[in-house]
Amino acid sequence: MEGPAEKLKADYSTPLEISGLTVSLKTKAWKCAIVEDVSLRVRSGEILGLVGESGSGKTVTCLAALGLLGPAWQTEGEIRLARTRITDAASASQLVSVRGREAAMIFQDASASLNPIEKVGKQLTKTVARLRGVSTGEAREIALDLLRRVEMPDPEERFHSYPFQLSGGQNQRVMIAVALAGRPELLFADEPTTALDVTVQSQILDLIKSLRDETKMGVVFVTHDLGVVKEVCDSVAVLYAGRIVESGSVERIMNAPRHPYTLGLIESMPTLSGHVPEGIEGQVPAPDKRPQGCAFAPRCDKAQERCRTQLPLGARSDGGDSVACFFPLEGNLGRTERPELSSHSRPADGPSTDALLSLKDAACDYDTRRGKFRAVSGITLSLNEGDRLAVIGESGSGKSTIGKLMLGIEPTSEGTATFMGNPVPILGTSDHIAFARSVQLVPQNPFLSLDPRATIGSQIEEPLEIHGIGTRQERRARRCELLESAGLSLDLATRYPHEISGGQCQRAVIARALALRPKVLICDEATASLDVSVQARIIELLRELHRMHDLSIVFITHDLRLARSLCSHVAVMRSGQLVELGETSPMFEAPEHPYTSQLLASMPDVEVADSRTMETMQ
Amino acid sequence: MTGFVFRKLLRTLFTLFLVVTFVFFVLRLTGDPVSAMMPDDTDPAILDELRKQWGLDRPLGVQYLEYWFNLLQGDFGNAYRDGRPAIEIVAERVPATLKLTLTAFAFIVIAGFPLGIFAAVNRGTAIDRGIMTISVTGFSLPNFFLGILLIFLLSVTLRWLPAYGSDHWYNLIMPVITLGTAGAAVIARFVRSSMLEVLNAPYIRACRARGMTERAIIWTVALPNAAIPTITIMGFMVGTLIGGSIVTETVFAWPGIGRLLIDAVTARELAVVQTVVMITAASMVFANLAVDLLYLVIDPRRRYASGTGE
Ligand SMILES: Nc1ncnc2c1ncn2[C@@H]1O[C@H](COP(=O)(O)OP(=O)(O)O)[C@@H](O)[C@H]1O
Ligand code: SF4
Ligand SMILES: [Mg+2]
Numbered sequence: 001m002e003g004p005a006e007k008l009k010a011d012y013s014t015p016l017e018i019s020g021l022t023v024s025l026k027t028k029a030w031k032c033a034i035v036e037d038v039s040l041r042v043r044s045g046e047i048l049g050l051v052g053e054s055g056s057g058k059t060v061t062c063l064a065a066l067g068l069l070g071p072a073w074q075t076e077g078e079i080r081l082a083r084t085r086i087t088d089a090a091s092a093s094q095l096v097s098v099r100g101r102e103a104a105m106i107f108q109d110a111s112a113s114l115n116p117i118e119k120v121g122k123q124l125t126k127t128v129a130r131l132r133g134v135s136t137g138e139a140r141e142i143a144l145d146l147l148r149r150v151e152m153p154d155p156e157e158r159f160h161s162y163p164f165q166l167s168g169g170q171n172q173r174v175m176i177a178v179a180l181a182g183r184p185e186l187l188f189a190d191e192p193t194t195a196l197d198v199t200v201q202s203q204i205l206d207l208i209k210s211l212r213d214e215t216k217m218g219v220v221f222v223t224h225d226l227g228v229v230k231e232v233c234d235s236v237a238v239l240y241a242g243r244i245v246e247s248g249s250v251e252r253i254m255n256a257p258r259h260p261y262t263l264g265l266i267e268s269m270p271t272l273s274g275h276v277p278e279g280i281e282g283q284v285p286a287p288d289k290r291p292q293g294c295a296f297a298p299r300c301d302k303a304q305e306r307c308r309t310q311l312p313l314g315a316r317s318d319g320g321d322s323v324a325c326f327f328p329l330e331g332n333l334g335r336t337e338r339p340e341l342s343s344h345s346r347p348a349d350g351p352s353t354d355a356l357l358s359l360k361d362a363a364c365d366y367d368t369r370r371g372k373f374r375a376v377s378g379i380t381l382s383l384n385e386g387d388r389l390a391v392i393g394e395s396g397s398g399k400s401t402i403g404k405l406m407l408g409i410e411p412t413s414e415g416t417a418t419f420m421g422n423p424v425p426i427l428g429t430s431d432h433i434a435f436a437r438s439v440q441l442v443p444q445n446p447f448l449s450l451d452p453r454a455t456i457g458s459q460i461e462e463p464l465e466i467h468g469i470g471t472r473q474e475r476r477a478r479r480c481e482l483l484e485s486a487g488l489s490l491d492l493a494t495r496y497p498h499e500i501s502g503g504q505c506q507r508a509v510i511a512r513a514l515a516l517r518p519k520v521l522i523c524d525e526a527t528a529s530l531d532v533s534v535q536a537r538i539i540e541l542l543r544e545l546h547r548m549h550d551l552s553i554v555f556i557t558h559d560l561r562l563a564r565s566l567c568s569h570v571a572v573m574r575s576g577q578l579v580e581l582g583e584t585s586p587m588f589e590a591p592e593h594p595y596t597s598q599l600l601a602s603m604p605d606v607e608v609a610d611s612r613t614m615e616t617m618q
Numbered sequence: 619m620t621g622f623v624f625r626k627l628l629r630t631l632f633t634l635f636l637v638v639t640f641v642f643f644v645l646r647l648t649g650d651p652v653s654a655m656m657p658d659d660t661d662p663a664i665l666d667e668l669r670k671q672w673g674l675d676r677p678l679g680v681q682y683l684e685y686w687f688n689l690l691q692g693d694f695g696n697a698y699r700d701g702r703p704a705i706e707i708v709a710e711r712v713p714a715t716l717k718l719t720l721t722a723f724a725f726i727v728i729a730g731f732p733l734g735i736f737a738a739v740n741r742g743t744a745i746d747r748g749i750m751t752i753s754v755t756g757f758s759l760p761n762f763f764l765g766i767l768l769i770f771l772l773s774v775t776l777r778w779l780p781a782y783g784s785d786h787w788y789n790l791i792m793p794v795i796t797l798g799t800a801g802a803a804v805i806a807r808f809v810r811s812s813m814l815e816v817l818n819a820p821y822i823r824a825c826r827a828r829g830m831t832e833r834a835i836i837w838t839v840a841l842p843n844a845a846i847p848t849i850t851i852m853g854f855m856v857g858t859l860i861g862g863s864i865v866t867e868t869v870f871a872w873p874g875i876g877r878l879l880i881d882a883v884t885a886r887e888l889a890v891v892q893t894v895v896m897i898t899a900a901s902m903v904f905a906n907l908a909v910d911l912l913y914l915v916i917d918p919r920r921r922y923a924s925g926t927g928e
Contacts, residue, residue: 068826092832100829113824115839117846117918127828162918178828 012082015103015185015218016042016065019316020077023057023064025287027072032288034060035242037077039316042218044185047209048317049233049250050222051265053284053531056239058222062188065220066103067095082185100131103186104179108194110172114163120174121147121159124181131182146177151207169200176207183215190222197394198558202602205232224532226269227561227604230254237317238262241285241295245324247317254606258321258328260300266333268536270561271607272588272600276543277565279536283501294325302327356552357406357424357439357520358382361415364401375401376576377414383520388546388553390563390584392599393573399556402573403522406554407441408432437467440513444525446505450497456508457483457493463515478515485548486511487541503534507541514545521545522554527562539566560603564588572596626910630903637899638689641892642682650674651698651886672698685892694896695889704889708875708897714784715874718866719859721790722798726855729802731845734809739836741814749806756803761862765796765869782871797866801855808851812844819843846917853909857902 011017023035035057042048050058063069065079067086079086081102086095107113115123121143128146129139147155150173163171172192179187189208193201209232212219221233229236229250237247238259246259257263264280282299285291294312297303306326315322363377376398383389383406391399404410405417408424417424419439425431443449450459460482464475483490486507497505506526513521523542527535543566545551555567563570563584570587572580572595580593591597652668669675673684688695694705737749759767772792773781783789816822817840825835860876867876875894882890913920 066827068823096829096831098829099827105824105827107820107824109820112820115821115825115843117843117916118839131829162922164919165922175824178824182829 012185013044014041015044015082016040016220017080018061018065018078021061021064021079022076023060023069024074024076025072026074031074033242034287035064037314038239038242038244039314039318040220040237040244041318042186042220043319044218045212045216046235047212047219047221047233049229049236050220050239051224051226051229051236052239053224053265053533055284055286057242058239059190061239062105062190062220062222065188066099066105068099068105100127100179100182100184102184103188104182104184105188105190106172106175106179106192108191110175110192110195111163111166111168113175114171114178116163119160119162120166120171121161124159124174124178127178127181143177143181146180147174149180149211150174150177151203152177167200169196169204172196172204173207176204176211180211180215184217186218186220188220188222191224192221193228194223194225198560198602198604199394199598201228202231202604205604208232225604226254226266226532226606230606231604235317235319237315238265241290242287243295243324244315244317244322245296246322247315248321248323252321254333256329256332258323258330259296259315259325260302260329261296263329263333264299264533266606268532269606270536270539270559270565272561272564272603272605273607274564274585274588275607277532277536277539279538279540280533281537283503283534284531302329354384355382355418356385356387357417357419357554359402359405359412359415359417362405362412362417363414364398364405364410365413366410374413374576376405376573379405379415379578381571381578381581383552383554385519385552386546386550387569388555388567390567390570391554391556391573392558392560392563392570394558394599396575397573398576399558399573400524401576402571403441403524403554403556406520406522407439408435433467437516438518439520439522440516440518442506442509442513442521442523442526444528446502446509446529447497449509450505452497455494455496456488456500460493460508460512460515463512467516469516482511482514485514485545487537501534502530503537506530506534506538510538510541510545514549514551517549518551520552520554522556524556525558526555528557528559535562542566560588560599561605572599622914623911626907630907633903634896634900638892638896639682641895642685643678645886645888645891646678646681649886651888654884654886655698694893697887697890699885699887704887704893707890708878708893711873711875711878712897714872715863715867715876718790718793718797718872718874719863722794722801722859722863723855725794725798726801726805727852729798730805731809733802733806735813735836735841737806737810738813738817746810750810753803753806756799757807759799761796761800761865762869764799765792765866768792768796769869784872793866793870793872796869797859797862800862801858805848805851805855808848809844812847813840816840816844842916846913849909849912849916853906856905860898860902 019039021035021038022033024031024033038061040048050061052058060069064073064075065081065086067090069075075088081098083102084094084098086098114120124143124146125136125139128134128142129136132139132142134142144155144159147159152158152170152173158166158170166174192208193204196204205228208219208221211217223229233250235247235249236253237244238253238261239245240261246253246257246262253262254266257266261280267278268280270277280299285295285298291297291308293309294300294303294307297307300307304327312324312326315324359379359381362379364375365372366375379402381389391402393399401410405412406424408417408426411426419435425435457479461475461479464470464478469475470478479493480490483493488504488507488511492500492504500508527538530538539562542553546553553566555563557563567584570582570584571578572593574595580587580591580596587596588600591600650669652665652672652674656665656668666675673681685695694703696703697707733749733753737746740746769781769792772779779788779792822835822840825839863874864876864879866872867874868880871877875897879891879894882894
């Protein structure tokens with residue numbers, strides 16, 4: 001018998017080898033497999049993308065490889081780092097000697113992953129001293145050097161900062177420096193850029209690539225964004241419901257996916273060149289409700305009888321191509337073009353006579369402890385009937401503030417906000433009640449905007465009741481109509497929010513917003529908390545609603561790809577200023593403002609459109 | 619930084635002013651020292667004479683102004699009976715109370731923190747449940763009852779410790795346990811929940827991921843973070859200790875200001891009562907001030923948020 005965590009003959013060319021890994025959550029009464037039969041191999045200098053939607057087991061796989069799961073977890077199968085085998089029986093001291101030295105990990109929320117009350121330089125210095133066994137003085141020098149290597153601006157100064165004084169991107173740089181402290185052969189990067197703005201994300205991705213080139217470390221890069229995968233990864237393993245369903249080189253997977261789920265994921269990604277995302281129907285099953293047979297069968301349109309009873313042979317990510325499907329797809333990805341939505345071309349900033357909703361020289365101040373803070377200023381734009389206006393920009397650029405001005409949640413401090421020729425009434429005034437029938441909000445988090453103790457049906461009906469519209473029967477009928485137009489089945493009406501999925505909740509919110517037949521829907525990052533396959537279906541729904549009901553939409557987003565797939569016009573915000581405004585396709589093909597070009601160039605995209613590369617090179 | 623401290627100090631002084639005023643009027647409206655001192659059947663004329671002599675016949679407002687006038691010159695008034703300055707009477711008793719409360723405070727920290735940490739680290743086990751049960755019991759036992767229980771057990775039954783006295787270190791044992799147990803129980807519970815919260819934070823997982831040992835994580839990362847919110851509770855604790863010392867000193871005949879206060883209230887020694895109240899109130903508000911300042915020292919986030927950073 002081999003001992004736990006025994007030291008192996010060092011194999012630096014393959015810093016990670018996992019085979020047949022099953023990870024289960026265990027209590028006295030039951031046991032539930034979260035990750036099943038996963039096999040992976042990462043070579044030195046290779047970046048392996050671990051892709052899948054939330055809950056597919058990406059994080060659990062990484063944590064298991066470092067022995068970081070708590071006592072409630074059980075792992076079976078083999079995990080082998082460069083020099084060490086990791087097992088459940090490995091002692092704490094053995095694991096401690098591996099972590100940071102053979103393999104390190106960085107996390108999604110870097111700002112929360114650093115000790116909040118210690119200066120970053122000190123944290124880094126301590127880690128260097130411990131992992132390299134050098135004196136504090138030497139460690140300090142190395143730490144500063146590491147900060148320079150992760151391209152931290154003003155490293156000497158930042159050395160003495162606390163995490164809360166740094167931005168998310170800077171904290172992620174610190175985390176990467178900390179991870180490099182022990183010169184690991186392998187880096188687990190668990191969605192390291194998901195919480196960052198696109199321009200920062202693209203810098204961090206470049207950094208990870210160049211560090212890989214420099215140190216030849218292997219990287220497991222966890223992400224749900226296939227655009228990011230295309231940007232940084234050499235090979236890909238697609239995880240669905242705890243199993244690897246397909247693996248191969250990044251080119252092969254992106255150009256000729258063989259598993260229907262992989263294809264669905266790729267099709268779900270909006271692109272800068274205007275691919276309209278198609279989602280996947282249904283949702284990822286919870287770990288304790290995974291069907292027998294192929295877990296994707298309930299959502300797969302190629303499923304046959306066999307798929308529901310038998311399990312296709314698992315895919316292994318070991319360098320070659322592999323797919324876990326009885327009926328794999330053949331051939332290259334063919335894109336079916338979908339109809340562009342109508343868009344009467346017009347300049348979005350011109351004084352337009354039939355403007356539905358418009359802002360003129362609008363500014364908005366917030367009261368803060370340090371006096372007034374001007375969130376946006378000099379905003380002039382208008383939304384005509386049938387327009388779909390995207391408001392894009394990075395976090396803090398003032399996107400949501402524009403939404404609030406349009407909704408009358410905040411008053412304009414300067415300039416005007418008008419709706420159909422009249423000033424937008426402020427929330428809380430009697431005029432606002434009538435106004436709110438015409439302009440409705442769809443917020444980011446559907447769970448927060450639904451009452452957890454009321455059924456979906458009654459919440460959809462609620463606006464009608466408040467405004468005293470229709471008789472009881474008429475309201476019931478309208479409720480069914482609304483559920484249907486939001487793509488929800490009628491029996492969901494009697495359920496409570498926690499009993500349905502995030503995507504269904506967002507549909508319910510949209511249905512409720514539509515109850516009063518509004519003219520304008522303002523969606524503030526309405527799909528940001530959803531999985532890509534679900535997001536795609538919500539986008540589809542919004543396109544449909546626009547077509548059927550001639551709804552005008554203001555779509556606030558940080559994702560330029562979504563703006564492209566849904567909107568006729570785009571407003572680009574930067575630090576409270578409107579830097580560019582215009583029709584979507586011309587702007588994406590030839591942006592006028594350098595900031596717009598920068599945003600476009602930073603956006604990871606599953607299709608690297610040649611035209612765009614040309615643009616940015618010129 | 620100085621501006622912040624100055625504002626805090628002003629507010630502290632204002633609180634003190636309110637306390638002094640409140641005590642002054644309540645004491646005088648609830649009974650007078652002359653009838654408390656003389657036998658019930660004393661001739662009313664004599665009582666009136668005494669009142670006149672001590673200045674108690676003048677309007678309350680005048681007495682109040684005079685009190686402040688003297689106070690600002692450092693005169694806390696004299697005891698009626700022996701005519702000694704009240705400040706002197708109180709000052710002799712302060713060391714005994716300080717000894718008791720400071721030892722009890724140390725007891726609270728030394729017992730409360732490790733128990734809380736230990737329970738958190740062993741969350742959900744028998745150790746955790748045991749510590750929490752003890753803590754609930756400790757918290758719900760009234761002070762005087764615990765004191766009497768200890769005397770009964772350790773002095774009367776086992777004869778290990780004398781029930782009274784204050785000359786030896788071992789005389790402190792029972793009063794300190796009596797006074798500190800509830801506080802230690804509160805701190806243990808608070809430290810436990812604070813530790814549990816911190817141990818679930820992403821930065822703890824990140825520490826594990828870079829190979830820090832569990833022991834190093836608990837003592838050098840988790841504890842400093844978990845200790846920050848306990849400072850507020852420690853501030854409250856000072857008030858609880860002072861309140862509790864009145865009962866404890868009475869039970870153990872401890873010669874501190876707590877017992878002095880009880881005696882002085884019974885005898886209507888107004889100047890003494892007021893001086894004791896003022897000193898205790900002052901120590902409570904200054905403890906609060908110390909808590910605020912301590913926050914600034916150990917929590918960098920507050921330091922920068924209050925605009926007092928480097
Ligand atoms: N501590 C935990 N307790 C219970 N279930 C968990 C825990 N952590 C993860 N899970 C479950 O394990 C599954 C996989 O989670 P995770 O690896 O975090 O997915 P991903 O990283 O792909 O989003 C999810 O269904 C999640 O609910
Ligand atoms: S095995 Fe069957 S159900 Fe599963 S992905 Fe392949 S075709 Fe679809
Ligand atoms: Mg995850």
